Amino acid sequence: MAVDLGDRLRAAFRWTDPGDGTGYLVSNRSGWWRDPLIISGLGDALGALFRESSPTVVVSPEVTGFLLGPLVARALGAGFVEAYRAGVRRPIAEPMRWATVPSDHRGEEQLLGVREGLIAPDDRVLVVDDWAATGAQIRALRSLLGDNYVGAAVIVDECPPKVAASLTIRGLLRGSDL
Numbered sequence: 001m002a003v004d005l006g007d008r009l010r011a012a013f014r015w016t017d018p019g020d021g022t023g024y025l026v027s028n029r030s031g032w033w034r035d036p037l038i039i040s041g042l043g044d045a046l047g048a049l050f051r052e053s054s055p056t057v058v059v060s061p062e063v064t065g066f067l068l069g070p071l072v073a074r075a076l077g078a079g080f081v082e083a084y085r086a087g088v089r090r091p092i093a094e095p096m097r098w099a100t101v102p103s104d105h106r107g108e109e110q111l112l113g114v115r116e117g118l119i120a121p122d123d124r125v126l127v128v129d130d131w132a133a134t135g136a137q138i139r140a141l142r143s144l145l146g147d148n149y150v151g152a153a154v155i156v157d158e159c160p161p162k163v164a165a166s167l168t169i170r171g172l173l174r175g176s177d178l
Helices: 005-012 030-034 036-048 065-076 136-148 161-167
Strands: 014-016 026-028 057-061 079-085 096-101 110-115 125-132 149-157 169-174
Touching: 005 030, 005 036, 005 169, 030 036, 036 065, 036 149, 057 065, 057 136, 065 079, 065 125, 096 136, 110 136, 125 136, 136 149, 136 161, 149 161, 161 169
Parallel strands: 057 079, 057 125, 125 149, 149 169
Antiparallel strands: 014 026, 079 110, 096 110
16 A cells, blocks of 8 residues: 555644743654654655756755755765754864854754865755755755755745745645645
8 A cells, every 4th residue: 555655744743832822833743753654755755856856965954854864865876964053062073164044944043064075066966854944044055055056855845935946945745734
C-alpha cells in the first residue's frame, strides 16, 4: 500500500498553545521526526522537487536542517554542508563565510555561516529546511552561495508567492495545509 507523505505530514503535525496568554500558536513538528514512514520518505520527496537541477551539494541550517539535509543529500547522491547559526555554541574553529539574516520568522537578526572551502566553484547547491515562513534564511544562504544556488526545498512553504518565486522555493505543503 502506497503511503501518502502529505497526509502523514498533516496528521503528525500539531499547533501548540505555549500557554503564555498571547493566543499565539507555535508549530509542533515532533510527530514528523517520530514517524518512521515520514523519515523514510522525506529525503526522496524533497530531493524530487529539484532532481532536474542536478544538485551536487545540499546546505541546510541548523537545527532541523541537520536532520533533513543528509536525508536529501543521500537521495540525490550529493554531499552535505552544515549552515551554522552564530552564537549558539563555541565558535567553529575553521574559517567561515557568514551572511546576515536581517529578520527571521521570530523577527530576530542572526548570522548563518558555512565553512570556507566546502563549496566548489562548480557545485550546484540546494538549500533544504523544514519550514520557510519569510524566506529570510534562504535569502541569506543564497547570498553566500551566489551562482551555485539552484533553489530551496522545504517541507512547508509559507512564503508569499512572490518571495517563493524569487528564491525558487518549492515545498511539499503550504502553511494553509496545516
